[in-house]
Amino acid sequence: MIFEIETDTTIPIYTQLTQQIKQAILNGQANIGETLPSVRSLASDLGVNMHTVNKAYNILVDEGILRKSQQGYNIQFNETLREAPNFRTEVQEQFKSVLIDGLIHGITFTQFQEWSQEIAKELNLSENESFNSN
Amino acid sequence: MIFEIETDTTIPIYTQLTQQIKQAILNGQANIGETLPSVRSLASDLGVNMHTVNKAYNILVDEGILRKSQQGYNIQFNETLREAPNFRTEVQEQFKSVLIDGLIHGITFTQFQEWSQEIAKELNLSENESFNSN
Amino acid sequence: MIFEIETDTTIPIYTQLTQQIKQAILNGQANIGETLPSVRSLASDLGVNMHTVNKAYNILVDEGILRKSQQGYNIQFNETLREAPNFRTEVQEQFKSVLIDGLIHGITFTQFQEWSQEIAKELNLSENESFNSN
Amino acid sequence: MIFEIETDTTIPIYTQLTQQIKQAILNGQANIGETLPSVRSLASDLGVNMHTVNKAYNILVDEGILRKSQQGYNIQFNETLREAPNFRTEVQEQFKSVLIDGLIHGITFTQFQEWSQEIAKELNLSENESFNSN
């Protein structure tokens, strides 16, 4: 599980991290139960501050994706993941935003579909499946 | 063209504005050549700071969606829209982010597709068309 | 709304803060919609670091008690408060822990009940009501 | 007297131990005078560090619940239990904290009372009795 941080973007480092961890989980690079690198070691590997990694990990804990124990953070799958209440509409709104942003710049629905397929491929998911329903 | 601003959210007001203007253009509520309300009047209508509206408009100018004239800001079509350099990959990355975020919380590709169709309907676009290719 | 921080305790400052804010809400010292002091001003008032106050506020946002906007944090009552999933059993376990801790040191159930009544009084709640069912 | 340790929680292991020992004493699973398993054997049974069990036992000694002898740790009654100086107010504060936390999330006083009764039942205590006043 290798992470790459871009510093010349406005996306917060901790967001880049949460994204990449989620992706690693989805495509099987990271397995359930696996322990993530310690906050401090990952921070030093990436050349970022401990608190930044800490924040990323804790966000994932709040989302039910990681579990915090006294020995570190490990990957989990919480049943409550599926029930997340406002989460669904939140994702839906973001999805709509991105589509609108693309459409007005000439990106077609077809193009978005192709991207979907690429992503599905990259994640080793069949296109009609989410990770959990797998 | 009616805008609704939510103040008790963390989404910047200017982002809410640009989104809604883009959407209005896409679904035909706002037409090419049309002049947008003046910065001052819109700001007072919405009860927001003048600078905020100004910022929103200027972002859209930068994106090639609006043109600033002496009469105000009006909607246009700029060829640069299609060529926007990093824009394509930027949208693609955001698209991927949203998908990953949804997938890990159990939202299926099928669900995303349904949302796409709803959005296409809402915007009066056939599913294989973007705004510009119209 | 006046806060008092004790430094000679092992209870984290941010926990002391969240507790006192909750209490202020329950007993009506703080009203729904009210804006809390800014992170930085409260921090300087209390002589603690900005990040500490920030953490307290954000915990309350996560719990659905505060709402973060671009102008600050204000008190909210989110309907989701009642549905909090694991929250109920978590509180129940803590409650049991405290009872056991007291019982083994000779504190009677009667004593706990008296404390309950005092607290209800202090919060201006009748004893059969919670805040929300008010 | 069987202990169950959860490692994927943030509650310190030694706390889990002290809680369970206290509960065992309260509900009669452990009797006065009884000798607890040795630090080493309990540690190996539970698969935890020896120091951890040691710490748990010593906390209970400090609280006057265990007595250390040459044979090991055994359960006792110490008069100091009732007089514990700050202990009473400490428990009271924790009790208040838990109540506030529950109340603000919609748990009623009635609910807390029901929980009290369940706990009393589970511990085989009549509701007006504490362990010591037994």
Next chain:
DNA sequence: GTGGTCTAGACCACT
């Protein structure tokens, strides 16, 4: 060696 808390101080985004 793990994470947690707190501080001090810098720089940025939004209104």
Next chain:
DNA sequence: GTGGTCTAGACCACG
């Protein structure tokens, strides 16, 4: 003037 992000570094709790 609001909050957000990030850094650097200290000290503590747990195992």
